[in-house]
Amino acid sequence: MYQYNEIDQRIVDERVAQFRDQTERFLTGGLSEDEFRPLRLMNGLYIQRHAPMLRVAIPYGMLAARQLRKLAEIARRFDRGYGHFTTRQNMQFNWVQLPQVPDILAELATVQMHAIQTSGNCVRNTTTDAFAGVAADEIVDPRPWCEIIRQWSTLHPEFAFLPRKFKIAVSGSIDDRAATLVHDIGLTACLGATGEVGFQVAIGGGLGRTPIVGDVIKPFLPARHLLTYLDAVLRIYNRFGRRDNKYKARIKILVKAMTPEGFAAKVEDEWLHLQDGPATLSDEHVRHYADFFTEPDYPAPDSGDFAARRADDLAFDRWVERNTRPQRQTGFRSVILSLKKTGVPPGDITAEQMEAVADWAERFAFGEVRIAHEQNLILPDISERDLHTLWQLARAQGFATPNIGLLTDIICCPGGDFCSLANAKSIPVAEAIQRRFDDLDYLYDLGSIQLNMSGCMNACGHHHIGNIGILGVDKNGEEWYQILLGGSQGNQAAIGKVIGPSFARESIPDVIEKILQVFVERRLPDEAFLEAVQRLGAEPFKERVYAKHH
Structure with missing residues (x-):
């Protein structure tokens, strides 16, 4: 760290x-x-x-x-x-x-934290995979590169007043868990022909008013050139990005106007003046930052009675299955603490819960906690021997809902309850959905479904990339909700499509139920919800949902 x-x-x-x-x-x-x-x-x-x-x-x-x-x-x-x-x-x-x-x-x-660049038209917090450093499919640990980007971007005088806010995500694994393709810049670590570390660079992704999946403009950028290339991208954006209309000021609008090829050409021209300049990263630089993220000294693997406990206790086994991930370090797992207990706004955590998590991080691991962009917490480096004890403690604090990746693991913005930009409330709708589908057996039968919800077009709840997306809209001063289907994040990122006219708040749980009924009736063996939507298209879902209107 x-x-x-x-x-x-x-x-x-x-x-x-x-x-x-x-x-x-x-x-x-x-x-x-x-x-x-x-x-x-x-x-x-x-x-x-x-x-x-x-x-x-x-x-x-x-x-x-x-x-x-x-x-x-x-x-x-x-x-x-x-x-x-x-x-x-x-x-x-x-x-x-x-x-x-x-x-x-x-x-x-006093604890090396701040609020610098968490708002304003600047480079915001760089995000990455919450399993960085322990993921089994990791090619490169992205954290040193995130720290390099953080230091480069913090209080950077040239990029303090960009046309609009700017977000960068870095993925170091085969499976993209950082939603890189819906960021202004998405960096995916890869290895060159000789084994050299580099990045695939995608530009112009984003959600909000105009949702767009980013375009890859550089399939392989040698890692030593990372900062000079980012400088070139930001300079082109700073020079040509629109400042006359905040709704058209994001880099995705500029890339669309110039075309990805045209934008990439401008970046290459700018990069000619910067490449191999003072911001080029030496091996020594990279080692300096990598040294902050060295692997802890893991004790010898000791699973204790872990297998027996799983066999004896269905509830524990189910939690292990949904809420833990094996690490590449044998005998250790990352535990996902669910902040999606029914009745609690997604992402909310009390002071008492924070202190409990801090205690567990020190007692069972190496004193470190991660925040996932899905608004859950992750405790890495938990020995399998300690999982049963930790599970019992997590249950007592309301953190053990075994719903990770299921319908009720909702991503949701604070909405109209807090945000002055929101058109509609999101927290009560998320709660109503959670209450309607509070049957774990049914949720397990449905399998993986990502439901995302935003209270306005700014898309802080990432509704466009939910398999099911919900967007709050204002109709004559009343709160209504659009439904989107078919969105996804990760390597095959896609923007969901609005299925038709919006619905009143109280009917949303019924609408979701009808969508799920179509899936249950028409799915193929072992077919996931998203796969069924892609195969069937939106029509059968629309027919069921709007049937009463015909």
């Missing part, structure tokens, strides 16, 4: 002092609302529907136990006793008081 050096710490401490002064000047009338807005956004502070919201950066989704404890302390002292994990692997506090925000940032700085 990356450790701050003296310069890192000083930058963050100075930023806190600077923002404290800016906040005091705003509160005493020395700065206007318009003057203060860009300053607060630079520090991750939004004005939401009910209260200011502070978004805390969690670089590439990695937390030390001490950092998670600090987030718990902040939730207790400055918020309402809980926080919310987002699809960008960050944490949001939804009920902070503006005069106290500098104090919160000062507390974060």
Whole structure:
């Protein structure tokens, strides 16, 4: 895990002092609302529907136990006793008081954390696979590269005021678990003909108002050129990206206008001036960052009575099957702690739960926690011997719902309950769906289904890439919901299609049930939901859902 050096710490401490002064000047009338807005956004502070919201950066989704404890302390002292994990692997506090925000940032700085570049038109938090470093299908550990990108992009003077926000995701595995193809830049690690490490570069993906799957513009970029090539991409975007219309300002619109080939050609021309320049990464640079992510000293594998416990206890076996993943280190697993218990907003976690997870990370592993973009927590490096004990502790804290990858493992934004941009509430709809399908046997029979939900076009709940997507829309001041089918993330990313007119809130669980009935009736043996949708098309689902209208 990356450790701050003296310069890192000083930058963050100075930023806190600077923002404290800016906040005091705003509160005493020395700065206007318009003057203060860009300053607060630079520090991750939004004005939401009910209260200011502070978004805390969690670089590439990695937390030390001490950092998670600090987030718990902040939730207790400055918020309402809980926080919310987002699809960008960050944490949001939804009920902070503006005069106290500098104090919160000062507390974060004591554990090497901050809120820099979690908002504004800059390079946001770089995300990656939550199983980085332990995944069995990993080609390259993406975390050192994420840290290199983080250091390059943080407070970069040339890219502090881009046409719009900018998001980068890195995948180091055969199976893309970082949704790279729906990011402004998606980097997928690969090996060249001689075994050299490099990246496939995809550009112009994104969700929101205009959902687009990114285009690969560079099939193999040698890793040493990563920063110079990123510089070239950002410079082209900075120069040609639209600033006159915020709805057309993302890089995906520019790539579409120029065509991927035209954009790639401009990047190559720009790169000619940068390639092999000062930002070229030496082996020594890369080793320096890789040294922060060395493998811990694993004890000899000891499964204890793990196999016997699985055989004796169906509930435990089911949890192991759904909520753990074998690691490439024999005898160890990564445990997925579900934040999708029915009745709890997806991604929400209490201070008490945070402290429990921090304790487990130190007791059973090496003191590290990961946040997945699916809004669950991951404890890597758990010995199979300890899984039964951890399962019992997780059940007591409400973390052991064995629904990972199933219908009720919903990805969901905070929606109209909190967000001032939202057209509709999302949390009550997610809860209604979870309650309707709270039968685990039925969920297991349905198999893997990703349901994603957003309260507005900004798509913070990634509804476009859910196998089933739900989007809240405003119709004459009332909340209605569109249904999308056929979206997916990963290597075969696809944008779901709207199946027809929107529905009133109370009918959504019925609509989902009808969609699932068609799947159960017409699926082939061992066919997954997404495969059935791709084979059948949307028509049979539409017919069932809209039948009452004919």
